[in-house]
Amino acid sequence: MRKYRSKPVVIEAVQWFEGMEVEGVIDLAMLSEKWFGKTDMDGRYAVYSLEGMMSVRNGDYIITGLKGEKYPCKPDIFEAKYELVD
Template sequence: MIKIYRKTATIKAEQFDEAKWQSIYNDSHNPEEWDIEARKLGIDHYHGYFIIPTLEGDMRIHDGDWVATGVNGEHWPIADDIFKKTYAELPVIPKAVAGMIENYRRNEPLSNLLFDAGTFHFENRVLDWIRTHDEVVARAWLDGYQVEAQHDTRAD
């Protein structure tokens, strides 16, 4: 009997810009400098095109492909159309909301967090945010999240 599965691992990914990496390769006059930059994206070597060593062997990466980094630091290329069908970026949430999610996650179920956000109408910006973004909070609870960058509001 066929069963239906979904991916559960979270990966990091960067879209490959061949012109950028060609420029890095051409501008690096020191092979060690090239190796340091290339390893950040998992690129092993250049033969007129870029190669990424994977667990299944060396694979060529094309412009617009995505370079995925797995939980053990391994890299592999994914064609852009496949990547867009398979992966979704984790939701971005405020730091205070992330703190509340983690606090509830340790002690209570998601339903309590959503109930409290919908019930308590006193002046609380965090609960207001959760109430108006309940689907984002549910996705963040289940799949993980990114904390939004803090903006410095001080005058320059």
């Protein structure tokens, strides 16, 4: 099997905490079931990603992908994978 390395890509991200307004983060309590439907979310906040709805917790990073999509990332994984660009 061949081995591959990720290409270096610069992303945009912000560390999110409850009460912050960040584009893409949805407060599920503000949506009615009629509009949104039932979810299997285990939290109150979510991001609609390319993979569907994903829970967002305090301290998660909200990443903007290459095509403008949003997705959450746990702090320990984010800090292991990314470094700040000046």
